[in-house]
Amino acid sequence: MPYKKIRFTAIERWVGFSVHGKKCYIDSHPxxxxxxxxxxxxxxxxxxxxxxxxxxxxxxxxxxxKS
Known part of the structure; x- marks a missing residue:
């Protein structure tokens, strides 16, 4: 099933970055x-x-x- 690529604002990117502790969601590398x-x-x-x-x-x- 195809999906539509989502564009994120700078604030949304920063929130995702911060929430995950500056680590990859998949393998936790910085x-x-x-x-x-x-x-x-x-x-x-x-x-x-x-x-x-x-x-x-x-x-x-x-x-x-937890945070």
Whole structure:
């Protein structure tokens, strides 16, 4: 199933970067704000996989609640 590429604002990019502790969502390696890709934190391919997207969202909310 094809998905539409999403464009993020600078603020949305910063929030995602900050929430994940400046680390890759997938493998936790350090990333920097200027070179990061937003789909590197939450992969866009998950738009075609609703169950995995919901799981990623739940994990992100749990992380925020702990912070």
């Amino acid at each position: 990333i920097d704000l200027l070179s990061m890709q937003v789909d590197h934190i939450i992969p866009e391919f998950l738009l075609a996989e609703p169950e995995r997207l919901a799981d990623a969202g739940a994990r992100m909310l749990a992380f925020i609640a």
